[in-house]
Amino acid sequence: MTGTRGIDEIIDIARYPLTDAHSPGRASAIAAARAELAETGCTVLREFLRPELLEDLRREGEAVAPHAYYRVERVNAYNIPLDTELPDGHPAKIVLERGNAFVARDHIGVDTLIQRLYVDPVFKRFVADCFDLDELHEFADPLAGLCLNVVEPGMSHPWHFDTNEFTVSMLTRRPDAGGVFEYCPNIRDPHNEHLDDVSAVLEGRGDALIRALELRPGDLQLFKGRFSLHRVTEVDGAGQRHSAIFAYTDRPGVIGTVERTRQLFGRVLPDHVAAAASAVRGDQLLD
Ligand SMILES: O=C(O)CCC(=O)C(=O)O
Ligand SMILES: [Fe+2]
Numbered sequence: 133m134t135g136t137r138g139i140d141e142i143i144d145i146a147r148y149p150l151t152d153a154h155s156p157g158r159a160s161a162i163a164a165a166r167a168e169l170a171e172t173g174c175t176v177l178r179e180f181l182r183p184e185l186l187e188d189l190r191r192e193g194e195a196v197a198p199h200a201y202y203r204v205e206r207v208n209a210y211n212i213p214l215d216t217e218l219p220d221g222h223p224a225k226i227v228l229e230r231g232n233a234f235v236a237r238d239h240i241g242v243d244t245l246i247q248r249l250y251v252d253p254v255f256k257r258f259v260a261d262c263f264d265l266d267e268l269h270e271f272a273d274p275l276a277g278l279c280l281n282v283v284e285p286g287m288s289h290p291w292h293f294d295t296n297e298f299t300v301s302m303l304t305r306r307p308d309a310g311g312v313f314e315y316c317p318n319i320r321d322p323h324n325e326h327l328d329d330v331s332a333v334l335e336g337r338g339d340a341l342i343r344a345l346e347l348r349p350g351d352l353q354l355f356k357g358r359f360s361l362h363r364v365t366e367v368d369g370a371g372q373r374h375s376a377i378f379a380y381t382d383r384p385g386v387i388g389t390v391e392r393t394r395q396l397f398g399r400v401l402p403d404h405v406a407a408a409a410s411a412v413r414g415d416q417l418l419d
Contacts, residue, residue, distance in 0.1 A: 139252045142245060144182050150258045158258070165262035165354060172317040173356035175262070176345065180352035181302070185245060189349060192244045193280055193304035193374040200233035200282040201398040209291045209334060209361060210419040211392055223330040231287030232364065234377075235280035236397050237273075246302065246376040250278045259380065262354055263298050271296060271379035273387045273404075275397050280304070281364075283311055283373040289364035291334055293320070294357030295392060295419065300378035301355065303347045308369025315355070315362035316341045322359075333361055347375075 140151050149157040161177065168175035181189060208214060208224045218224055240247050249255050251270065260268035271277035283289055285307070316333055319341060320326045332338035347353060355362070367373045387407040393400050 139249075139254050142182065142185065142249060143255075144179055148177065148180060148258075150254050153257075162258070162261045166264055169263065169354060169356065172343070173360045174315060174317065174345070175354050176347065177352040177354070178348075179350055181245070181350035183350065186350050189245050189302075190305045190374075192241075192246070193376070196235045196239050196241075196244075196280055197282050197372060197374060199239040200235045200280070201396070202233045202284075203398060204287075205230045205395055207290070207292070207395065209330065210293060211295070211395065212419045213391060221331070223327055223334050226331075226334045228290035228292075228334075230290055230292075230395075232281055232283045232289035234276075234396050235282065236275040237278040238275060240278060240280065246280075246304070246378070247278060249302075250378045256380070259298075259300055259354065263382075265298075265382045268298070268380045268382060269384045269386070271381060271387070272385050273379070273393070274401055275393060275399075276388045277379050279377045279379075279396075281373075281375045281377055283307070283364055283367045285367050285369060285372070288366040291361050291363045293359070293361060293419065295388060296379050296381055296386065297356060297358045298380050298382070299353075299355045299357045300380060301353045302376045302378075303349045303351065303353075303374070304376055305372060305374035306347075306349055307367040307373040308371050310366050310368035311373035312365045313345045313347055313353075313362065314342050314365060315345065315360045317343060318356075318359050319361045320359055330361060 143150055148161055149155040152158060165175045206227050207230045210224045212224060256268050319329050329341060333341055387403060390400055390404050390408050393404045
């Protein structure tokens, strides 16, 4: 039972003294995260979760994994409709098979470790500081705010950009083999899509742009997935790969599009439909 645990009983507080707003340890963890995020758009806080909770973390994920929405979907890296009118040679014309499945937030218990972390004010303040943001908001999306990403053996989560600018994630169950997180640091920015580089990666000519990340359960990953093309390679062996995706934004009220929500969860709630007409966008990028 994790329901009665405070944040200091979830996080390895000796290593990451989040609860002490003025501690040098907290300040240096933030400085290190900021430096890496500025350079590569990605940072990993190793052994963030208390090691004695790794078993609970894995078991809680396994308990909800059967709720994942499975449907191999034909998508592109931008997650925009495949019939979007675009010039020849545009990387959004390259069709990929998305074989991962998401467990939506409404299936994840409020007393699970990942749900408790996601909503915790001390945790959110720390993550905001790492991203150098004044404030950070939970994704308003009732399904996509917190998800468990499930990748079955033989499946992968192909190259894509995230809709949300800042992603926080934690592997909860590692696969036997494969299932490696790969990313292309800052391959695009708010003003330039860098389509040639994106095409190179999607066509298998972009090795020089790709980094592989070794992730372990309990590590906290902070990632600017809107600017770095990324994927999870095919999972090998018998076991699934599970990762918790904590979606935050720098402004309140952000919700996924109807198209994207249907792709991810196979269902849409009235909130998504209502938001479609008045969606707030932070940039002029394609998706
Ligand atoms: O599962 C992961 O490690 C990455 C998932 C991801 O890229 C996403 O959910 O957008
Ligand atoms: Fe992603």
